[in-house]
Amino acid sequence: xxxxxxxxxxxxxxxxxxxxxxxxxxxxxxxxxxxxxxxxxxxxxxxxxxxxxxxxxxxxxxxxxxxxxxxxxxxxxxxxxxxxxxxxxxxxxxxxxxxxxxxxxxxxxxxxxxxxxxxxxxxxxxxxxxxxxxxxxxxxxxxxxxxxxxxxxxxxxxxxxxxxxxxxxxxxxxxxxxxxxxxxxxxxxxxxxxxxxxxxxxxxxxxxxxxxxxxxxxxxxxxxxxxxxxxxxxxxxxxxxxxxxxxxxxxxxxx
Numbered sequence: 001x002x003x004x005x006x007x008x009x010x011x012x013x014x015x016x017x018x019x020x021x022x023x024x025x026x027x028x029x030x031x032x033x034x035x036x037x038x039x040x041x042x043x044x045x046x047x048x049x050x051x052x053x054x055x056x057x058x059x060x061x062x063x064x065x066x067x068x069x070x071x072x073x074x075x076x077x078x079x080x081x082x083x084x085x086x087x088x089x090x091x092x093x094x095x096x097x098x099x100x101x102x103x104x105x106x107x108x109x110x111x112x113x114x115x116x117x118x119x120x121x122x123x124x125x126x127x128x129x130x131x132x133x134x135x136x137x138x139x140x141x142x143x144x145x146x147x148x149x150x151x152x153x154x155x156x157x158x159x160x161x162x163x164x165x166x167x168x169x170x171x172x173x174x175x176x177x178x179x180x181x182x183x184x185x186x187x188x189x190x191x192x193x194x195x196x197x198x199x200x201x202x203x204x205x206x207x208x209x210x211x212x213x214x215x216x217x218x219x220x221x222x223x224x225x226x227x228x229x230x231x232x233x234x235x236x237x238x239x240x241x242x243x244x245x246x247x248x249x250x251x252x253x254x255x
Contacts, residue, residue, distance in 0.1 A: 044068035045167035046077060046132075046152045054175040057139050059089060062147060062172060064105075064116075064132045066097065070156060071125030072164050075132055076117040077152035083112040085145045086137045086174065093118075093133035097126055105133045113150075125157025142178040146171040208254045210234060216254050 049063045066075060075098060081088075088107040091114070098118035105116040114135065120126050137147070148171030154164040208216045235243045237250040 043070045044072060044154050044164040048147060048172035052173045055139055056177050057179045059136055059138055061134050061136045063134045066132055067129040068127055071127050072154045073125040073157035074119040074155035078150040079114040080150050081112045081147045082145050083109050085143045086139050089136045089138045091133055091135050096132050097130035098132060139176040142176050144175050146173055208251055
């Protein structure tokens, strides 16, 4: 009798364990289907390209993009950025998929915001992916910051202005590196200039053979570009102390 009771108890424990496993698997499947269904209901998205970028202090450009699997005809949104790190230099929407603007992309650097409301008059609306506008920012200091959407909306081209289901909005991550240090080269004294061969005389033809292949050709331009904006004496043909576009013009005259 005791043996039968122990067997029944063991069977009950095993059945209970299997039931727990079954419930757990069912929850996993339901959650997976839920998130999969949520993704599929997102028929459009507005996003920033590239989503992650590393730049130096100075100018860089991000694109505000649209992608839709259903016809849409209206795009609206607000972006945010940290004006203590980056500010907008210019916005370009000349080649936008939107050809009608209720509120053309405008920015406010004091508050770090960009607004836009536009649309397309193309028959059937817009389907696919394309650029709404580009934003050229100026990075003021080394930092890691974000540029993203506070809100965004797209309307379907269905004659009713039905909102399109948008995918989750994500921020673009911008990593700003400091400017490379520029080593100041002390000015040459007259005696040093003579030793370095700096004179007021025009350069001779051989001076333009920067790669020393006994031929002045476009290959020398590639070498010259390495010297641009430096004080390299080999490419400073006009002897003004800096290699500039004017020296490039002199080089081109001999090719």
